[in-house]
Amino acid sequence: MTLSLLFQHIVNALSLGSLYALLAIGYTMVYGILRLINFAHGDIFMVGAYVAFYGITLLSLPWWAALLLSIIFTAFFGIGLERVAYKPLRDSPRISIMISAIGASFLLESLAVLVFGGRPKGMPVPDVLSKVIYFGSVSMITISLIIPLFTFALLILLLWIVNKTKIGMAMRAVSTDIEAARLMAVDVNKVVSVTFGIGSLLAAFGGIMWSFKYPQLNPLMGVMPGLKCFIAAVIGGIGNITGAVLGGFLLGIIEIMMVALLPTLSGYRDAFAFILLIIVLLLKPTGLLGKRQAEKV
Amino acid sequence: MSKKSSTRHILKDRHIENGAISKNMLYTIIFLGACALFIFLADRLFDAFSLRVFNLCAIYIVLALSLNLLNGFTGLFSLGHAGFMAVGAYVSALLTMPAPLKEMNYFLLPIVPWLQHVTIPFLPALIIAGLVSACVGFLIGAPVLRLRDDYLAIATLGFGEIIRVIITNAQSITNGAQGLKGLPRFSTTFAVWAAAGLVVLFMVLLMRSSYGRAMKAVRDDELAAEAMGINVFRVKVTSFTVSSFLAGIGGALLGHMITTIDPKMFTFTLTYNILLIVVLGGVGSISGSVISAIIVTVLMEALRFLDEPINLIFFEIPAMPGLRMVVFSILLMVMIIYRQRGLMGNKEFSWDMFQSAFVKKSKKGGSHARTP
Numbered sequence: 001m002t003l004s005l006l007f008q009h010i011v012n013a014l015s016l017g018s019l020y021a022l023l024a025i026g027y028t029m030v031y032g033i034l035r036l037i038n039f040a041h042g043d044i045f046m047v048g049a050y051v052a053f054y055g056i057t058l059l060s061l062p063w064w065a066a067l068l069l070s071i072i073f074t075a076f077f078g079i080g081l082e083r084v085a086y087k088p089l090r091d092s093p094r095i096s097i098m099i100s101a102i103g104a105s106f107l108l109e110s111l112a113v114l115v116f117g118g119r120p121k122g123m124p125v126p127d128v129l130s131k132v133i134y135f136g137s138v139s140m141i142t143i144s145l146i147i148p149l150f151t152f153a154l155l156i157l158l159l160w161i162v163n164k165t166k167i168g169m170a171m172r173a174v175s176t177d178i179e180a181a182r183l184m185a186v187d188v189n190k191v192v193s194v195t196f197g198i199g200s201l202l203a204a205f206g207g208i209m210w211s212f213k214y215p216q217l218n219p220l221m222g223v224m225p226g227l228k229c230f231i232a233a234v235i236g237g238i239g240n241i242t243g244a245v246l247g248g249f250l251l252g253i254i255e256i257m258m259v260a261l262l263p264t265l266s267g268y269r270d271a272f273a274f275i276l277l278i279i280v281l282l283l284k285p286t287g288l289l290g291k292r293q294a295e296k297v
Numbered sequence: 298m299s300k301k302s303s304t305r306h307i308l309k310d311r312h313i314e315n316g317a318i319s320k321n322m323l324y325t326i327i328f329l330g331a332c333a334l335f336i337f338l339a340d341r342l343f344d345a346f347s348l349r350v351f352n353l354c355a356i357y358i359v360l361a362l363s364l365n366l367l368n369g370f371t372g373l374f375s376l377g378h379a380g381f382m383a384v385g386a387y388v389s390a391l392l393t394m395p396a397p398l399k400e401m402n403y404f405l406l407p408i409v410p411w412l413q414h415v416t417i418p419f420l421p422a423l424i425i426a427g428l429v430s431a432c433v434g435f436l437i438g439a440p441v442l443r444l445r446d447d448y449l450a451i452a453t454l455g456f457g458e459i460i461r462v463i464i465t466n467a468q469s470i471t472n473g474a475q476g477l478k479g480l481p482r483f484s485t486t487f488a489v490w491a492a493a494g495l496v497v498l499f500m501v502l503l504m505r506s507s508y509g510r511a512m513k514a515v516r517d518d519e520l521a522a523e524a525m526g527i528n529v530f531r532v533k534v535t536s537f538t539v540s541s542f543l544a545g546i547g548g549a550l551l552g553h554m555i556t557t558i559d560p561k562m563f564t565f566t567l568t569y570n571i572l573l574i575v576v577l578g579g580v581g582s583i584s585g586s587v588i589s590a591i592i593v594t595v596l597m598e599a600l601r602f603l604d605e606p607i608n609l610i611f612f613e614i615p616a617m618p619g620l621r622m623v624v625f626s627i628l629l630m631v632m633i634i635y636r637q638r639g640l641m642g643n644k645e646f647s648w649d650m651f652q653s654a655f656v657k658k659s660k661k662g663g664s665h666a667r668t669p
Contacts, residue, residue: 037447088634094446095374096637099576102569103630110622118619223565227458230451271462274455281452282440 004137009260015144015213017252018151022206023229024236024244025158026199032175032239033195035094039101040081041203042226043108046219048074048204049123049211050116056124063126071204078200079193081108087189105226112219123215130212147209154202155245162241167194175239224270231277237290246288251276321648340486348486349554350598355489356550357590359496361574362583363543368572369581369643370504371536372516373442374450376568377457378544381430383464383563385545386552387471389426390480392417393553402477406468419483423549430545431538433460438537442530457568465560476559484554492550496543500583503539512536516581573629577639585641600624 023045030038051073055066085104089097129143162168173181174191182188210225211217228251236247251273259266280287339351360382367373391399395416399408417425441452464471471477503509511532514522523529552558570593578589603621632639644650 035447037451085630085634089637092637095368095580096633098374098447098450099572100630100633102572103626103633106566106569107623107626107630110619110626114617114619114623227454231455234448234451267466268462271459274459277455278441278452281444281448285444285448 007138008140009256011140011144013253013256014249015147015252016256017249018148019206019210019213019248020225020229020232020252021245021248022151022154022202022209023225024232024248025155025241026203027230028233028236028238028241028244029171029195029199031233033171033178033192034086034090034097036086036097036101037230038086038199039098039226040085040104040108041199042222042224042229043105043112044074044078044081044200044222045203045207045210045225046112046217046222047077047108048200048207049217049221050112051204052208053121053123053211053217063129067205067208070208071201074204074207075197075201078196078203081200082192082196087192109219109223116217116219118219120216120218123211123217125212125215141213143209143212147213150205150209154205158198158202158241161198167191171195228273231273234277234287235280237287240287240289243287243289324648336486336490350594352484352486352489352554354591354594355493356484356547356554357571357574357594358493358587359543359550360547360571361578361586361590362496362500363540363547364568364571365575365578365581365583365586366500366503366512366536366543367540368575369579369586370509370516371512371533372519373533373536374446375453375537375540376450376565376572377437377453377455377460378540378571379563379565379567380457380460381434381541381544382548382551382567383460383558383560384433385426385430385548386558386563387464387477388429388545389419389422389549390477390552390558391415391470392422392425393419393481393483394477394479395481398479402475402479403469403472405473405475408472409469412470419481419488419553423546426549427542427545430548431542434541434544435534435538438534438541442533442537454565454568457563457565461560461563464563471560474560476557476562478557480553480556480558482553482556484550489550489554492546496546497583497587504583508532508535513581577629577632579639579641579643581643582639582641582645584646585639585644588646589640597621597625 023041026041026044027038030036030041048070052063052066052070055061055069056063059066059069061069081104085100086097089100125143129141129146131142132139133142133145160168162171170181170186170191171194173184173186174188178188181191206225207222211221229248232247232251233244234247235250236243236245238244254276255269255272258272259269265272284290339348343351360378364375364378367375391412392415394402396414399413402408437453437456441449441456444452465474467473504513511522511527514525514527515529515532519529522532548563555562574590574593575586577593578585578587600621603624604618
């Protein structure tokens with residue numbers, strides 16, 4: 001493999017890893033607070049991409065305006081979803097909430113088939129993002145560079161929110177102990193809503209960037225990325241934002257590199273994430289950065 | 298004095314119970330006879346489509362019970378069921394398809410020689426399918442069952458997907474993404490309903506045995522069960538293996554009914570459908586699973602009119618493909634949010650329950666449905 005090809009793979013791996021990281025953060029934040037695998041997160045990713053698509057095609061907005069519109073819409077959409085599907089079950093057994101999450105995911109998918117149509121749609125990619133640029137012998141599309149840059153900016157913003165602001169402190173409090181946080185006058189409902197809002201916002205951003213990079217939309221586009229990103233969150237240590245980012249990048253890099261170095265195994269690409277998950281779960285069930293928690297009787 | 302009266306009370310109760318048992322057994326025998334008659338008549342009188350739906354009910358009963366054994370009775374939340382069904386369906390298909398048919402199917406890459414000329418009758422093939430599936434279940438279960446709750450769910454989901462990807466890629470054995478076409482149509486009405494009946498009987502007997510009680514103990518409190526001397530890990534692995542066996546049988550029956558199988562059939566959606574049957578029927582209730590398997594299967598087909606244009610005399614609603622699934626998902630979400638216990642909770646159907654509901658109903662004038 002030539003050096004320039006390797007470099008290209010690295011850029012690809014980084015941009016895929018960034019997309020995984022964006023989605024994995026949503027999983028890890030929700031899990032940290034509600035102990036819930038939000039199966040509908042991948043479908044929120046899909047909704048984000050579709051809203052941007054309609055923003056560009058129907059409302060003929062410039063791509064950045066469509067992006068903003070979609071992000072804001074999807075954030076509120078995520079908050080609404082939590083209110084409808086998860087809030088009534090907050091005190092029920094965890095399995096019920098999980099089943100509700102799976103149900104919400106299927107509802108969103110079948111709604112998307114009904115509203116958006118089952119046929120795949122082509123995302124109009126703006127010229128700025130699909131331009132090919134050359135660094136010596138290395139050629140790459142601008143979007144592959146832009147994705148990691150934006151991701152890093154968003155990550156820094158997110159870490160600042162979680163670690164430095166009041167609402168971030170409330171989030172950390174709720175994720176440590178929901179009851180104690182409530183006693184300390186933390187408005188748990190508000191914290192949960194904000195968490196879902198931020199998670200959905202990042203998922204929408206990821207979804208739009210995903211559809212700019214792989215410009216095809218279909219109602220089931222969120223399923224596989226959703227599952228893989230949950231896996232990324234588990235690998236990094238669920239509940240831990242840095243861990244989710246680490247897991248996302250790890251998964252993206254390993255996936256691209258495996259396909260690049262061992263092309264005969266490319267058919268197993270989708271299974272690979274799951275194999276990695278099972279290895280991690282068996283060797284270190286709490287993930288790379290997770291803390292072991294004692295079992296309460 | 299109170300002791301004496303309570304003893305008398307118990308005696309009186311038992312007396313009533315004794316009378317009731319024979320009466321209830323009579324009801325049960327009549328009911329089973331009616332079922333057999335209905336199945337026989339259905340096989341003769343139903344048109345092809347209705348009969349297909351009817352038989353699908355039986356297959357879903359098998360599948361729902363196999364998942365309920367894990368989720369409901371042992372408390373293991375598994376989402377990898379479609380994978381075991383795929384194993385069962387493929388094993389049975391490969392064992393029963395005649396050699397010329399195999400040659401026709403494998404046009405991209407010839408089938409491996411040791412499978413080419415294997416053709417055995419349906420019943421042994423079905424059992425081998427179940428056994429292979431159980432072996433896969435055992436191999437997966439042994440490492441994965443150390444995990445708990447959602448980790449277990451996601452790991453089993455992962456294994457289900459891995460099985461599917463392997464089937465897609467093992468071109469010379471499974472014919473890859475093209476799938477297999479023209480499977481022999483072995484899933485007759487009698488075959489599937491006999492399988493469903495046997496599985497129901499098996500589950501009832503299992504739940505009354507010490508194995509079943511151990512499983513329930515593990516579900517209710519793992520630590521307490523361990524303290525009582527139950528080998529929790531062994532119970533879990535047993536339950537997982539038996540469940541995989543039943544899932545393999547169900548998958549094989551499904552394959553021989555649809556007569557076409559391909560890896561795309563066995564995605565997570567299939568597991569989800571079965572999970573919904575289990576949840577709607579009541580997690581941990583055999584009769585609940587049976588009733589809900591029938592309701593869900595029939596409803597899925599009955600709601601098909603929603604995908605077609607609806608004529609409301611004055612105006613016509615144009616066809617909206619996908620509306621059926623939306624309505625179905627909404628119904629299920631409402632059910633999950635407002636009635637988490639499902640139809641039966643974790644109770645079983647009994648004639649006494651039926652009777653008391655009926656009596657209550659007639660006392661109220663019989664005009665409205667019984668209140669919970």
